[in-house]
Amino acid sequence: MTDTMRALVLDRTGGPDELRLADAPRPQRVLDEVLVRVIAAGVNPIDAKTRAGRGVSGALAAWPAVLGFDFAGIVEQAPYAAHPLRPGDRVYGMGRVPRVPGSYAEYLAVTSLSVAPMPESLGFVEAAAIPLAALTAWGAVFDTAKVRAGTRVLVHAGAGGVGHFAVQFAAHAGAEVTATGSARNTEFLRSLGASRVIDYTSERFEQVAGEQDAVIDLIGNVADDTGTRSLEVLHPDGVLVNVPTGSWPTMAEEAAARGLRATGYVVAPDARVLAEITRLIDDGAVRVHVDREFPLAEGAEAHRRLEAGHVRGKLVLRVAPDPS
Numbered sequence: 001m002t003d004t005m006r007a008l009v010l011d012r013t014g015g016p017d018e019l020r021l022a023d024a025p026r027p028q029r030v031l032d033e034v035l036v037r038v039i040a041a042g043v044n045p046i047d048a049k050t051r052a053g054r055g056v057s058g059a060l061a062a063w064p065a066v067l068g069f070d071f072a073g074i075v076e077q078a079p080y081a082a083h084p085l086r087p088g089d090r091v092y093g094m095g096r097v098p099r100v101p102g103s104y105a106e107y108l109a110v111t112s113l114s115v116a117p118m119p120e121s122l123g124f125v126e127a128a129a130i131p132l133a134a135l136t137a138w139g140a141v142f143d144t145a146k147v148r149a150g151t152r153v154l155v156h157a158g159a160g161g162v163g164h165f166a167v168q169f170a171a172h173a174g175a176e177v178t179a180t181g182s183a184r185n186t187e188f189l190r191s192l193g194a195s196r197v198i199d200y201t202s203e204r205f206e207q208v209a210g211e212q213d214a215v216i217d218l219i220g221n222v223a224d225d226t227g228t229r230s231l232e233v234l235h236p237d238g239v240l241v242n243v244p245t246g247s248w249p250t251m252a253e254e255a256a257a258r259g260l261r262a263t264g265y266v267v268a269p270d271a272r273v274l275a276e277i278t279r280l281i282d283d284g285a286v287r288v289h290v291d292r293e294f295p296l297a298e299g300a301e302a303h304r305r306l307e308a309g310h311v312r313g314k315l316v317l318r319v320a321p322d323p324s
């Protein structure tokens, strides 16, 4: 194997056109890390925020930098001979901040705690769309909001990357799910298990949603004071989970002033939870929706599309052809 690889690199933070295809040093695996040959890389809002100089750009240690948390690919090197992950295994996962793992590249080294066998029912592109968004949805819905059968839950941006998993997880648990989205996503959201869909472009959700035990807020106060307005529908014993942390600096004070509970949430890689998600996918209980696949070289176009704010499900970069 050579010491270099093809990667979508970033020389400095800025607009989407700062992303360029180039040769970059191939990462070296250390300690418990797995070296993965990447076939596909999921695109997440954190990638675009980081590229623009926000997000986790402060944690980019070396330049040119390689972005990307989500990956699906093949184990090239395992940590040690008897490790449960073996060379040739089809795996997926997400890397962990602060070492932005750089999945927009042919190889990636990542702690084995982040890596799980891929769902058998999926190809690499669909698998790469899952980890960060699904782990976020799981953490917000189950670990933080404690959603279970009968919980009334409102999911903002239910048609997006995190949202389409949050709606499905909550519905699968037997919750009563209301989701916000534009009218073009009504049928999509219903097919995921939302019993009610509110078109945020024509209705004020706080006037029609009714009381909710939990709000999974994937918008925050970035748009239309969605976070603040969500407090109006929250049951006194309910909880609001704000996922775009930092989008609503006065959240704690505003919630406390009304005697309500609101919390941020930050995702972390977790191969065990990912294995549970894998089971749900292979059982057909949960599905992933890929809005569009782009070749790695067209990463800038994928970022532009993501930043326009209306992706249904996920965008994925194809890094390499499927292995034969």
Ligand SMILES: NC(=O)c1ccc[n+]([C@@H]2O[C@H](COP(=O)([O-])OP(=O)(O)OC[C@H]3O[C@@H](n4cnc5c(N)ncnc54)[C@H](OP(=O)(O)O)[C@@H]3O)[C@@H](O)[C@H]2O)c1
Residues within 6 Å of the ligand: 044, 045, 046, 132, 133, 136, 156, 157, 158, 159, 160, 161, 162, 163, 180, 181, 182, 183, 184, 185, 200, 218, 219, 223, 224, 226, 243, 244, 245, 265, 266, 267, 306, 309, 310, 311, 312, 313
């Ligand atoms: N804290 C963490 O660990 C963490 C983890 C993951 C994500 N995040 C953050 O969470 C946010 C959501 O991430 P994502 O990947 O799900 O984003 P995304 O996929 O880009 O979300 C796109 C969706 O948002 C919907 N939307 C846009 N404006 C809306 C509004 N005003 N009300 C309701 N829906 C609206 C769109 O539906 P329409 O097309 O119908 O408008 C679209 O389907 C991002 O800010 C991301 O950075 C945080």
